[in-house]
Amino acid sequence: MTITLGDEMSQMMSDNVMAVAHAIESRMNRVEVVPSYAAVTVFFDHPSSKYAEIVTQLEKLVAGSAAVGAESPTSASKLVRIPVRYDGEDLDDVAGRANMTRESVIDLHSSREYRVYMLGFAPGFAYLGDLDERLALPRRDSPRKRVPAGSVAIAENQTAVYPSSTAGGWHLIGRTGATMFDIAREPPSLLAPGDRVRFERVDE
Amino acid sequence: MIRILKAPPFLTIQDLGRRGFRKIGVPLSGAMDRWAITRANALVGNPEDAAAFEWALGGGAIACDTDCVIALAGATVEINGKSAGGAAGSTFELEKRQRLEITRVVRGRFAYLSVSGGIDLPRALGSRSTYLPARIGGLDGRLLQGGDALPIGNSGRSAVDATESDTHDAPNYEDDRIRVIPFADGVGASARDRFFAGEYKVSPQSDRSGYRLDCAPIPVQSRATLSAAVCPGTIQLPPGGSPILLMADAPTIGGYPIVGVVCAADLPIIAQKEPGQSISFIRDA
Numbered sequence: 001m002t003i004t005l006g007d008e009m010s011q012m013m014s015d016n017v018m019a020v021a022h023a024i025e026s027r028m029n030r031v032e033v034v035p036s037y038a039a040v041t042v043f044f045d046h047p048s049s050k051y052a053e054i055v056t057q058l059e060k061l062v063a064g065s066a067a068v069g070a071e072s073p074t075s076a077s078k079l080v081r082i083p084v085r086y087d088g089e090d091l092d093d094v095a096g097r098a099n100m101t102r103e104s105v106i107d108l109h110s111s112r113e114y115r116v117y118m119l120g121f122a123p124g125f126a127y128l129g130d131l132d133e134r135l136a137l138p139r140r141d142s143p144r145k146r147v148p149a150g151s152v153a154i155a156e157n158q159t160a161v162y163p164s165s166t167a168g169g170w171h172l173i174g175r176t177g178a179t180m181f182d183i184a185r186e187p188p189s190l191l192a193p194g195d196r197v198r199f200e201r202v203d204e
Numbered sequence: 205m206i207r208i209l210k211a212p213p214f215l216t217i218q219d220l221g222r223r224g225f226r227k228i229g230v231p232l233s234g235a236m237d238r239w240a241i242t243r244a245n246a247l248v249g250n251p252e253d254a255a256a257f258e259w260a261l262g263g264g265a266i267a268c269d270t271d272c273v274i275a276l277a278g279a280t281v282e283i284n285g286k287s288a289g290g291a292a293g294s295t296f297e298l299e300k301r302q303r304l305e306i307t308r309v310v311r312g313r314f315a316y317l318s319v320s321g322g323i324d325l326p327r328a329l330g331s332r333s334t335y336l337p338a339r340i341g342g343l344d345g346r347l348l349q350g351g352d353a354l355p356i357g358n359s360g361r362s363a364v365d366a367t368e369s370d371t372h373d374a375p376n377y378e379d380d381r382i383r384v385i386p387f388a389d390g391v392g393a394s395a396r397d398r399f400f401a402g403e404y405k406v407s408p409q410s411d412r413s414g415y416r417l418d419c420a421p422i423p424v425q426s427r428a429t430l431s432a433a434v435c436p437g438t439i440q441l442p443p444g445g446s447p448i449l450l451m452a453d454a455p456t457i458g459g460y461p462i463v464g465v466v467c468a469a470d471l472p473i474i475a476q477k478e479p480g481q482s483i484s485f486i487r488d489a
Contacts, residue, residue, distance in 0.1 A: 002432060009430060021227075034227045034433035036457060041433030045223065119229035120431065120457025123338050126229075127431075164338055181228075183328050183340055189228035 001054070003062060006038040009129065009157075011115050013038050016066070018077070018194040023065035024058065035193045036118045037127075077116075077194040082161065083202040084110065084152050088172035090140075094154070098135055108132040109173060109199060114159060116195040124163035124181025126191040131157045143169035150175045152199065159199075163189075174199075205269045205353040206319050209303060214260040217323055217342040217354070218316075218452075220253045222331035226456045232436060233333040233341070236314045236412060236452050236475040238468075239375050240278030243293045244318040246370060247275035249359065254322030255332035257348070259315040264350075265305040266317070272356065273297055273320040274304060279312030279476060289315050291374040312377055312476035321359035335453060336412070375472045380481070382474055383488035384439065386464040391441050395424045399439075399447065399463050400485055407446075408479040412453040415474065417483075421445025424461050431459035437466040439485075449474060 003020065006013050014037070021035040024042055032043040042058065049057070086106045095102045114128035131154055139155045144167065147153070151162045153170035162168055163180035180190050191197065208215070218241060221234025235241035235258055245254045257266075260279070268274075276283075277293030283306055288294040290312075298304055309315060325332050325343060334342025343352060386396055399422055407416035422445045434440070438450040440460035447463065451474075466474060467488050477483060 004432075007430065032224055032226055034456060036432040037430040039430070039432040043223075043226070043433075043435065118431070118457060119227060120433075121229065121455055123225075123230040123340070124228060166337070181338075187228070188225070188230075188329065191228075193227055 001044070001058070002039050002041040003058060004039045005062075009037045009117065011130070014115055014117055014194070019065040020062050021193070022076075023061045027061055028057070034118075036120075077192070077196060079113075079196045079198065080191060081198050081200050082152075082176050082178050082190075084174040084176050084199045085202055086110075086152075086174040088152065088174045090153075090171040091173045094135065094137065094171050094173055097137055100134070105135060105173065106201060108135055109154070109159065110201050112198075114197045114199075116191050116193055116197060117158075118193055119189065119191065122162075122164060122166050124189040124191070126160060126180075126189075126195075126197075127158050128160055128197055129158045131159050133157065137171060139169040140171065143167050147172065148175070150177060150180070152176055206272070206323065206356055207267050207269070208348050208350055208352045208354075209265040209267055210263070210305075211347075211349045211352070212259055212262040212264040212306070212309075214258075214262075215264065215348040216258050216334040216336070217255050217325065217348070218258045218333045219255045219331055221333055221452065222329050222335070222341070225329050226433065229456055230329060230338075230340070231335060231413075231453050231456055233335045233412075233452050234331065235316060235333075237278045237316065237472040239291065239472040240293070240314070241316040241318070243291070243371070243374070244275040244277040244316040245322070247277065247293050247295050248273045248318050248320040250318055250320065250322045254318065254357070255325065256316045256318035256323065259306070259317055260309065260313055263306050263308045265303050267301050267303045268298055268319065268356065270300050270356075271298065272300075275318050276306075277316050278472075279315040280310045281315050282307040282310050291377060292371045313478055314475060319356055321357040324355045324357035337453070373469075375469065377473055377476045379470075379473050380483045382470045382483055382485050383467040384464040384485045385467060385488050387462050390462040390464070391422075392425050395422050395441060395461075396463060398422045399441070400487060402484065404447070404483050404485075406477045406479050406481050406483065410479060412451055414451050414454055415449045415477070417447045417449060419446055422447070429459060429461055431457050434458035434462070435465070437468065437471050439463045439466065451475065 147168035152174040339345030404417035
């Protein structure tokens with residue numbers, strides 16, 4: 001069941017999404033909650049109540065979380081610093097298309113704090129926003145068949161780190177040695193929805 | 205141990221999937237045909253979430269180090285010149301080191317082979333299901349091959365105790381009309397009507413993450429949709445106009461407009477359709 005809270009992508013919307021997700025997770029049993037940009041999806045394992053009852057319960061939780069607001073898990077979200085060596089294959093291309101120097105691209109990318117809107121595409125792949133609009137480029141016309149794990153990339157108004165080697169259509173601007181996803185770690189994913197991220201430039 | 209003497213081209217370990225990690229991007233995975241794996245486990249007296257082999261695309265052979273009971277369900281396979289498996293399933297009592305050879309898959313796509321006691325590998329993120337793209341679960345997250353040997357769990361029972369009555373809600377794999385719960389606002393009324401009026405062929409470009417459906421293109425009013433969570437059974441309508449039906453290994457998030465979701469009870473029927481087979485969809489209130 002998906003609760004759509006709006007149709008825009010913004011940090012304020014994301015705060016809302018996280019508050020609703022948190023309220024549902026903490027009050028309902030045996031559910032799996034997946035937040036996204038402007039929606040919260042709830043998966044029921046073995047629904048024990050009728051559809052209409054579930055809808056009523058969810059409506060109450062949504063209304064309650066909007067009213068309380070303070071219960072927003074922003075305070076529970078963590079700030080994660082990710083070291084980046086800015087030597088990506090597409091860095092020159094990005095600089096050219098944005099009509100600026102490599103240094104400016106690096107400065108713009110590493111000078112702000114990003115929000116984890118959601119994870120998807122691959123285990124541990126976090127969609128981070130918002131990227132400085134001067135760096136916003138459409139995805140590559142043809143995706144690469146293989147993007148190495150740890151690649152730091154941008155597309156449209158977002159940035160991300162590829163946790164594992166997969167196909168990918170984003171522009172590669174750097175790489176990190178940080179392990180984004182490891183099933184042997186608790187929690188397995190370095191980033192969770194609602195977290196904040198800063199990229200820190202390193203030279204080796 | 206249960207030993208793979210000869211592996212078919214596609215052989216993995218699956219159970220009912222990996223729950224609780226979708227918000228960090230880990231797909232549900234698990235058996236493509238949840239009815240069949242549950243049935244195969246019931247036939248050997250295993251709990252429904254026991255791990256079993258998901259077997260596809262050809263023949264192969266197995267043997268166990270000890271006496272055991274094996275069940276097959278899902279796709280119909282050929283063993284000793286006879287058909288086995290199907291929705292109701294078949295069981296075989298094997299003596300230790302007795303070879304069980306599946307000559308070929310006759311009909312359908314995925315056969316589930318369970319052994320009394322279940323395959324007892326460690327769980328990865330709560331499940332033994334193999335998710336090949338990220339090499340999670342199963343045996344080192346990979347396809348099984350000839351020479352692999354897998355530990356079998358302890359089983360209190362060796363006798364087969366699942367009765368015929370357990371198959372009263374079995375899927376009819378021959379059915380080609382799939383029930384779909386339509387989404388109120390996903391692709392617009394006209395695209396939705398065209399979707400339900402259409403005939404589709406399962407595309408050869410189909411795998412554990414999703415089945416592409418070949419048809420005359422269905423134009424969708426291009427409306428920017430923000431990506432949100434999707435699940436097995438979700439039917440997406442990308443700009444190309446040919447639907448994609450998401451399956452067990454589908455990514456957790458999707459951005460294409462959504463027509464609706466296949467009823468859980470009909471997902472096993474879809475899972476068993478082979479490339480080129482025809483299907484159509486009917487509205488389920």
